[in-house]
Amino acid sequence: xxxxxxxxxxxxxxxxxxxxxxxxxxxxxxxxxxxxxxxxxxxxxxxxxxxxxxxxxxxxxxxxxxxxxxxxxxxxxxxxxxxxxxxxxxxxxxxxxxxxxxxxxxxxxxxxxxxxxxxxxxxxxxxxxxxxxxxxxxxxxxxxxxxxxxxxxxxxxxxxxxxxxxxxxxxxxxxxxxxxxxxxxxxxxxxxxxxxxxxxxxxxxxxxxxxxxxxxxxxxxxxxxxxxxxxxxxxxxxxxxxxxxxxxxxxxxxxxxxxxxxxxxxxxxxxxxxxxxxxxxxxxxxxxxxxxxxxxxxxxxxxxxxxxxxxxxxxxxxxxxxxxxxxxxxxxxxxxxxxxxxxxxxxxxxxxxxxxxxxxxxxxxxxxxxxx
Amino acid sequence: xxxxxxxxxxxxxxxxxxxxxxxxxxxxxxxxxxxxxxxxxxxxxxxxxxxxxxxxxxxxxxxxxxxxxxxxxxxxxxxxxxxxxxxxxxxxxxxxxxxxxxxxxxxxxxxxxxxxxxxxxxxxxxxxxxxxxxxxxxxxxxxxxxxxxxxxxxxxxxxxxxxxxxxxxxxxxxxxxxxxxxxxxxxxxxxxxxxxxxxxxxxxxxxxxxxxxxx
Ligand SMILES: Nc1ncnc2c1ncn2[C@@H]1O[C@H](COP(=O)(O)OP(=O)(O)OP(=O)(O)O)[C@@H](O)[C@H]1O
Ligand SMILES: [Mg+2]
Numbered sequence: 001x002x003x004x005x006x007x008x009x010x011x012x013x014x015x016x017x018x019x020x021x022x023x024x025x026x027x028x029x030x031x032x033x034x035x036x037x038x039x040x041x042x043x044x045x046x047x048x049x050x051x052x053x054x055x056x057x058x059x060x061x062x063x064x065x066x067x068x069x070x071x072x073x074x075x076x077x078x079x080x081x082x083x084x085x086x087x088x089x090x091x092x093x094x095x096x097x098x099x100x101x102x103x104x105x106x107x108x109x110x111x112x113x114x115x116x117x118x119x120x121x122x123x124x125x126x127x128x129x130x131x132x133x134x135x136x137x138x139x140x141x142x143x144x145x146x147x148x149x150x151x152x153x154x155x156x157x158x159x160x161x162x163x164x165x166x167x168x169x170x171x172x173x174x175x176x177x178x179x180x181x182x183x184x185x186x187x188x189x190x191x192x193x194x195x196x197x198x199x200x201x202x203x204x205x206x207x208x209x210x211x212x213x214x215x216x217x218x219x220x221x222x223x224x225x226x227x228x229x230x231x232x233x234x235x236x237x238x239x240x241x242x243x244x245x246x247x248x249x250x251x252x253x254x255x256x257x258x259x260x261x262x263x264x265x266x267x268x269x270x271x272x273x274x275x276x277x278x279x280x281x282x283x284x285x286x287x288x289x290x291x292x293x294x295x296x297x298x299x300x301x302x303x304x305x306x307x308x309x310x311x312x313x314x315x316x317x318x319x320x321x322x323x324x325x326x327x328x329x330x331x332x333x334x335x336x337x338x339x340x341x342x343x344x345x346x347x348x349x350x351x352x353x354x355x356x357x358x359x360x361x362x363x364x365x366x367x368x369x370x371x372x
Numbered sequence: 373x374x375x376x377x378x379x380x381x382x383x384x385x386x387x388x389x390x391x392x393x394x395x396x397x398x399x400x401x402x403x404x405x406x407x408x409x410x411x412x413x414x415x416x417x418x419x420x421x422x423x424x425x426x427x428x429x430x431x432x433x434x435x436x437x438x439x440x441x442x443x444x445x446x447x448x449x450x451x452x453x454x455x456x457x458x459x460x461x462x463x464x465x466x467x468x469x470x471x472x473x474x475x476x477x478x479x480x481x482x483x484x485x486x487x488x489x490x491x492x493x494x495x496x497x498x499x500x501x502x503x504x505x506x507x508x509x510x511x512x513x514x515x516x517x518x519x520x521x522x523x524x525x526x527x528x529x530x531x532x533x534x535x536x537x538x539x540x541x542x543x544x545x546x547x548x549x550x551x552x553x554x555x556x557x558x559x560x561x562x563x564x565x566x567x568x569x570x571x572x573x574x575x576x577x578x579x580x581x582x583x584x585x586x587x
Binding site: 073085098099102131 | 480482483485486487488489490491492493496500501504505579580581
């Protein structure tokens with residue numbers, strides 16, 4: 001629907017857009033994101049010819065926009081500007097109806113459309129008669145959105161349309177945009193600073209820096225395969241998929257305290273004291289899990305210090321499996337008040353341990369990123 | 373006081389005629405002024421350098437005492453109604469031009485960006501956005517001009533322009549203080565009336581601004 005072919009845009013010698021190639025497919029919601037000044041607004045304004053490229057071509061609907069009357073083009077492309085830009089001397093109704101008015105719709109059709117639109121954003125009809133100065137910033141922003149949607153343009157450009165909204169309104173409008181786009185099959189190019197917003201609404205995220213595209217991909221792809229350090233940093237480590245807490249393998253630690261079953265009791269007690277643990281997992285000489293013994297058990301037994309661990313009667317335990325869901329194991333540890341569970345692979349070989357602290361550490365990584 | 377009223381009633385016919393002439397003279401000058409100064413003010417917004425020059429020239433013209441300009445007008449254009457109107461017209465231009473120019477220049481650029489982005493062409497932007505938003509400033513300019521013109525029109529009598537100035541002139545020549553008042557009081561009332569009316573229009577044109585009202 002929108003093609004950028006080798007587009008360069010410069011103010012004098014200052015290159016703002018650098019040989020940009022971008023393809024926005026019909027019905028897609030593409031989010032442009034990047035640090036301030038990277039050229040997001042410029043990219044949008046190139047599409048509706050508010051800015052002319054220094055070099056290269058832009059195709060909208062397979063037509064080179066060089067050959068399209070800019071005024072005609074702009075009436076077919078909805079535009080929500082970064083600064084809202086409602087007309088202060090017009091009522092809300094007149095503001096919403098501006099493009100229909102330019103297109104010469106009759107009063108009845110305009111009024112019907114306005115009714116439809118105002119319901120879209122949960123705004124009371126009584127606001128229609130008011131002036132923009134009588135509305136809150138968030139309400140004004142919603143009107144700016146409706147104004148862009150009024151004649152149902154096939155392409156809509158939105159420049160940080162939810163910047164000034166409270167989180168709740170923002171969330172509901174994000175949902176609205178996604179629903180709208182699914183229902184009406186609009187092609188939307190959406191600019192934001194907010195990665196969470198981008199992830200939430202985008203079919204495709206285009207991450208820009210210094211007038212160039214650093215990476216353009218579906219949000220899942222971007223999160224699991226960031227192209228470079230900059231992308232990683234911009235996305236925020238905590239959102240990257242490397243920090244997971246899905247399976248036991250993700251949350252276990254390899255610092256397990258094990259003892260071979262042939263170890264003497266005196267050595268076992270020394271090991272527990274040294275590692276500051278109240279029990280040991282017992283394995284055989286091929287690291288197969290046998291069970292566990294506790295310090296209590298040893299103290300109560302009448303055996304001699306030199307006897308082997310296996311003579312004491314090892315307590316059988318059900319281990320966690322490395323590909324089991326972390327959630328399941330966590331729930332079990334909670335229910336049975338277990339502090340630590342050995343983790344085994346399919347061959348019953350011990351490979352690690354799940355403890356409360358190993359779970360907490362993994363979750364912290366998911367939330368705050370890998371600090372190491 | 374009573375002798376003033378006596379004088380007034382004795383001259384009531386002449387006073388009414390003078391008021392009529394005065395309003396006529398001022399109205400023609402100010403209407404011509406609006407007709408010329410508003411479009412010129414708009415054109416100047418397209419060319420900042422030209423605007424500086426034109427507004428500069430008129431600032432100088434407007435600092436020339438009106439009595440001097442009237443004198444020149446008499447020398448070059450003769451005496452009577454038409455030279456008086458021309459001088460007043462020239463005086464009316466600057467405030468209206470300046471009001472229009474700054475009014476349009478000061479329109480919120482975001483509204484213009486949006487207007488352009490919505491697909492308005494130049495005339496539509498002017499008609500639907502720039503002009504309505506500049507209206508309070510334009511009317512403020514008109515108000516300023518009108519008040520000047522009404523007071524300066526009294527001087528027009530000096531070159532035979534007629535109006536309330538005639539009464540003041542005659543009163544001064546004959547040391548008839550009450551006759552002077554017969555001219556001066558209606559001029560003052562006229563000024564106040566026009567000022568009040570135009571202030572009302574300014575308020576209407578800026579009602580979208582909510583509580584903060586333009587002065
Ligand atoms: N009229 C102009 N003249 C000169 N340089 C400009 C002009 N408009 C924008 N720029 C420059 O172009 C670059 C890109 O600007 P643009 O507005 O596209 O950034 P942006 O990504 O939208 O930033 P933000 O997130 O702050 O809105 C910036 O470096 C800016 O300084
Ligand atoms: Mg921007």
